[in-house]
Amino acid sequence: MTTYSGTIPAELAREEHVTRFDIHQRVQHFFLMVSFTLLVLTGMPLKFAESGISKWWISVLGGVEPTRLIHRGAAWVMIAVCVYHALYLLYGIIVLKKKFTDIFPTKNDFILFFQEMAYFTGLRKERPRFPRYNWREKFDYYAMFWGIPVMALTGLVMMFPVVATRFLPGWVLPVALIAHSDESMLALTWIVVVHVFFNHFVPGVFPFNPSIFTGKLSKERYKVDHPVEYEKLTGQSVQSKEGN
Amino acid sequence: MLSGVRKSVRWLLVLTGALLLIGLYLLLTSHRAFALDETGCLQCHGTPGLSKTGPSGQTISLYVSEARVNTAAHRYIDCTSCHTSKPHETAITLNKQTQAEKCGTCHSYQYKLHAQSIHGQQLRQGVTEVASCLDCHSAENNPHAVIRVLEYSAPTYKKNIAGTCAQCHAQEDLMATFGIVEKVYESYMRSFHGKATALGTYKTTELDKATCTNCHGVHDIKSVSDPSSPVAGMENLTKTCVSCHPGAGPEFVSGFLGHKEASPRYVPAAHYTEILFTTLLISVITFGIIVVLLAVRKYIANRWKETL
Numbered sequence: 001m002t003t004y005s006g007t008i009p010a011e012l013a014r015e016e017h018v019t020r021f022d023i024h025q026r027v028q029h030f031f032l033m034v035s036f037t038l039l040v041l042t043g044m045p046l047k048f049a050e051s052g053i054s055k056w057w058i059s060v061l062g063g064v065e066p067t068r069l070i071h072r073g074a075a076w077v078m079i080a081v082c083v084y085h086a087l088y089l090l091y092g093i094i095v096l097k098k099k100f101t102d103i104f105p106t107k108n109d110f111i112l113f114f115q116e117m118a119y120f121t122g123l124r125k126e127r128p129r130f131p132r133y134n135w136r137e138k139f140d141y142y143a144m145f146w147g148i149p150v151m152a153l154t155g156l157v158m159m160f161p162v163v164a165t166r167f168l169p170g171w172v173l174p175v176a177l178i179a180h181s182d183e184s185m186l187a188l189t190w191i192v193v194v195h196v197f198f199n200h201f202v203p204g205v206f207p208f209n210p211s212i213f214t215g216k217l218s219k220e221r222y223k224v225d226h227p228v229e230y231e232k233l234t235g236q237s238v239q240s241k242e243g244n
Numbered sequence: 245m246l247s248g249v250r251k252s253v254r255w256l257l258v259l260t261g262a263l264l265l266i267g268l269y270l271l272l273t274s275h276r277a278f279a280l281d282e283t284g285c286l287q288c289h290g291t292p293g294l295s296k297t298g299p300s301g302q303t304i305s306l307y308v309s310e311a312r313v314n315t316a317a318h319r320y321i322d323c324t325s326c327h328t329s330k331p332h333e334t335a336i337t338l339n340k341q342t343q344a345e346k347c348g349t350c351h352s353y354q355y356k357l358h359a360q361s362i363h364g365q366q367l368r369q370g371v372t373e374v375a376s377c378l379d380c381h382s383a384e385n386n387p388h389a390v391i392r393v394l395e396y397s398a399p400t401y402k403k404n405i406a407g408t409c410a411q412c413h414a415q416e417d418l419m420a421t422f423g424i425v426e427k428v429y430e431s432y433m434r435s436f437h438g439k440a441t442a443l444g445t446y447k448t449t450e451l452d453k454a455t456c457t458n459c460h461g462v463h464d465i466k467s468v469s470d471p472s473s474p475v476a477g478m479e480n481l482t483k484t485c486v487s488c489h490p491g492a493g494p495e496f497v498s499g500f501l502g503h504k505e506a507s508p509r510y511v512p513a514a515h516y517t518e519i520l521f522t523t524l525l526i527s528v529i530t531f532g533i534i535v536v537l538l539a540v541r542k543y544i545a546n547r548w549k550e551t552l
Contacts, residue, residue: 049439170499182521
């Protein structure tokens with residue numbers, strides 16, 4: 001039984017990795033990230049059409065028509081990623097007999113959330129002991145089951161307004177525009193403020209954590225970020241360091 | 245022998261240089277246009293400050309900017325076409341109505357349409373605030389500087405039309421006197437039509453979005469309360485929408501907010517969606533920011549040390 005304490009040389013930590021994400025998860029994240037970025041870059045200028053920077057950026061892209069083409073192209077890429085993910089889950093469950101229980105939301109996530117808030121505010125000395133996915137990662141994952149359907153459905157209504165109003169009431173058009181516009185701000189702000197901060201800008205991984213692109217996370221980080229999972233994988237127990 | 249060759253080479257160089265300079269001059273000045281001015285009016289009237297004193301002692305400017313005339317739509321029409329063949333013997337005091345009639349002597353079709361429009365109807369009743377020819381066709385309201393519709397700088401070029409209409413229609417007080425309460429320009433600029441037209445380039449392929457005149461008409465603009473207006477009533481409105489959105493039905497049209505804002509009484513679904521999504525946005529982002537700030541506080545307290 002190894003008791004963890006103190007700092008491990010960085011070279012050693014880099015050599016020893018745990019494979020955290022399989023190739024499908026990495027590819028899905030990559031295309032989700034690329035399509036999201038393109039959608040933001042081509043959608044926000046329309047939302048903030050009065051600002052000078054939007055006018056400049058649209059002229060760089062060559063006008064509203066090229067901008068619209070990129071936006072719709074990226075939207076189809078994002079939808080394709082969702083289909084890929086659905087097939088990935090189905091294949092995993094039916095053929096590979098995987099259960100994907102790690103990502104299920106549990107009562108423990110709420111406990112860990114409050115433990116982390118207590119840790120941040122100084123009410124608790126030790127970091128909470130997270131399993132494979134912490135509450136933030138689960139929140140990001142399940143938020144997409146709300147965000148992407150809202151964005152995709154409202155986007156499709158606006159892409160085909162005449163077809164949509166052939167079997168839907170007319171008020172779906174202004175509703176789609178409002179929902180698409182507001183939900184985009186929610187997604188963008190959350191990704192930039194919360195997702196990027198906790199995954200890249202925290203001590204230990206700043207300025208960039210490549211694990212979602214390489215699939216690998218150093219054992220040392222794994223012990224800190226996902227001690228419960230680490231113990232399960234290695235059979236070694238990890239003690240939280242007190243203080244700090 | 246050698247000096248003879250050197251001489252001819254030198255002459256060849258001088259000649260080539262001169263030709264290049266002439267070519268460059270022609271290239272650089274080729275975009276300049278000149279007014280025809282067959283009768284030489286601009287020799288005197290092109291002098292800034294030229295004026296006369298009117299019967300009641302007022303100063304009347306007789307100056308015509310050559311620079312403006314040179315780029316105007318009518319630069320090849322001689323002055324006497326409008327000012328009669330004996331301009332110094334003919335007193336023409338133009339007001340908005342007679343100015344329109346003057347344009348109408350050539351542009352009779354447009355004059356007739358305008359006369360029947362809400363602007364023209366009001367003008368003939370003596371209301372001078374309404375738009376007539378020059379209000380839309382010249383940026384400076386200058387009869388000598390009417391710009392062709394397809395020029396990018398024209399107030400009537402498609403990309404500029406909304407701004408031209410806004411000169412009057414964005415003036416709340418002026419519009420109130422005519423009973424127009426909707427903020428027509430503001431609401432148009434909030435719509436996709438307005439945003440895309442403003443953001444797009446000047447290319448015609450970028451400008452296939454509706455601007456004021458696409459729905460309301462051009463010279464024949466009618467009041468929305470006039471049953472013959474293309475936006476009066478569901479039937480006319482549907483026809484107008486279909487002209488750009490083939491296959492659009494009554495439901496499509498009913499979802500168009502027009503120049504009104506959604507409210508509990510007008511398209512309530514849009515009104516409540518706005519409230520729902522704004523609440524969601526504010527509460528989720530506030531939660532996220534609080535968590536991040538707490539974490540930042542903790543990491544600063546740790547002096548940004550690795551919390552291993």
